[in-house]
Amino acid sequence: MADIPPRIPPRIPPRIPVRRTYKLYVGGAFPRSESGRSYPVTSSAGVHLANAALASRKDVRDAVVAAREAFPGWSGRTAYNRGQILYRIAEMMEGRRAQFADEVAAAEGVSAGRAQAIVSAAVDRWVHYAGWADKFGQVLGGANPVSGPYFNLSQPEPTGVVGVFAPPGSPLLGLVSVLAPVITCGNTAVLVASERAPLPAVTLAEALATSDLPAGVANILTGRLAELAPPLAGHADVNALDLTGAGALAAELEALAATTLKRVLRPGQDDWADPDPGLSRIRPFVETKTVWHPIGR
């Protein structure tokens, strides 16, 4: 009778998690920076989290091209359809709550509960703007009682490509709060994410990419504000700027914008927790078109 060797339980090696690469979001794709550069991103406590793409001036120009290409299609959609897609973004974010909450907690150094509340507010912000898509025109536009036999109607239209500097201190809720209104009214956007905490922006880009949002409507760059802001603010094919996150550069960027008379939303006192931003961030990014037509037989 042969000896039976004692059974040794096989050693299961610990599984090594797959880490994510955080890339830019341009024209519906996720490229690295054309410059081949990245920069380390740390948590609010200084722990290394990941390397984010360090976008270049060329990436800014590529993003503007993508945004311009997307503009006719996006602004030509019905307002109802845009609203449906914005609501879809809310649905996609809701499905990725845990990921957003982890990133917000790491970036802002807040408790898990607080991070959840921030994610909820960000999801609800998309719902709020989804509702605005087919309504802001009814509030901002209307018939004008001119004194003559004329039909006279004013309607808001999107201004075009908008450069958006996201607020550095609120990398998810602030980011959504500045991006959503710009695209709600039919503009396309080139957004520079929070330099210190860019990871929620990249995760948002991944949600946008699965939300039926056409490629190029929202383009998200990560990198150095000081490097990216001047070429974006001075770009002749950009129609408006949201300087909310421009910090000390705001005045310089506003001066650059003057070259092509870009519409400028200056940094203000924003309370991202306010659930009802209303039209305050839509109004700056629409043009009013007034149509006259004679009445008579």
Add this chain to the structure above:
Amino acid sequence: MEIFEYAPAPESRSIVSIRPSYDLFIDGEFVEAKSDERIVTVNPADEEPLAEVAAAGEADVERAFAAARRAFERVWSPLPGAERGKYLFRIARIIQERARELAVLESLDNGKPIKETRDVDLPLVAAHFFYHAGWADKLAHAGLGPARPLGVAAQVIPWNFPLMMLAWKVAPALATGNTVVLKPAETTPLTALAFAEICQEADLPPGVVNIVTGAGDTGRAVVAHPDADKVAFTGSTEVGKQIARAVAGTGQRLTLELGGKGANIVYEDAAIDQAVEGIVSGIFFNQGHVCCAGSRLLVQESIAEELLARLRARIERLRLGDPLDKNTDIGAINSAAQLARIRELAAAGEAEGATGWSPPCPLPERGYWFPPTVFTGVTQAHRIAREEIFGPVLSVLTFRTPEEAVAKANNTPYGLSAGVWTEKGSLMLWTASRLRAGVVWSNTFNVFDPASPFGGYKESGYGREGGLLGLEAYLNG
């Protein structure tokens, strides 16, 4: 020219499961009616019974109002607008998800072609909830703040667009913080009951939407209930007037969307082929069971002959038959009673001296059917020029000058809709500004959108549904 015949292309009804019997939907649940009375709803295309539903009595209506009042006070009106809106978004999404099933069910119960329920009714129903969902947290921005909901709304809707009329009633009421007791039409209760299931699926708080099926008596009990803060009715002008009398002195708010005798004016410079399409959709859309139908064609004398020839040729190509066939243009008349009314008025047209014409059009043996019909030689005194037929019957009159067109168009106690066909924008606007009608379509007809207010002048009712104005009807200023 020889044309190919269409092969049958029926939409499958297997997507729909109809229960043999339905209870009332009160306080979030299907509950047995206290009344023993039942109503059988039939498929008007073959007269086969589809299901039996309860006919709610006064005690049932009482229970529904109590549930609605509780839900209003405890749950719905205290809820922040953004959260109310999210329930409506959910409902909109579930309607989109179940759209095909609801379209088939609507075609079965109502008789209208699947082409219309699938491509018109259901997309508009979902859009109506989507649009109003977005208003729930924005009322102050609409100039309606601080907005206060009215309370419980009593809503009675007709059979011509069963689910769409439900959406037009329920969506604005809920978005503004009201709760509802809704009575669907006697002959078309099934999609409203499917909507009750959707409310459950959306986890809508119990009592926010209550659906009581029944006939005229149930409707009277609903609109006359003393706990109704608001009465909203869509239906005949005759019943609308009765309701207005009953509401007088109660302080209840009232909106009425009633009958019409819409004029479709075609000027001599109009693009004729487009006008012909517009005339056809104006009167034959939904078998003419449309309060805003373009039932009076006013054509400029100089082009009348040519236009009528092209119109007849176009009507000859309309396909009447099985509502579930995807190629059907004209479905069944909704009920035997409605068919009798259409026949009676068409006979009056002939008797009064007008000339009726219908294309060669075999009618199915079973079910309720009426061929597309055009009356020429109609004068303004004829009953078919004055009374709402609510069927596929067009009355043609002619005019020489724009002033005459406007005078004839406005020569009616109704004022719901009108159409103007011309390539000249200034003439269109001149005409539109003189028409006493709540909706004027130019170079199109019978288009609807939740963002666009709908409602009538004169005896077509008052109040508007849809758009920013539609919210006002459910708010205290």
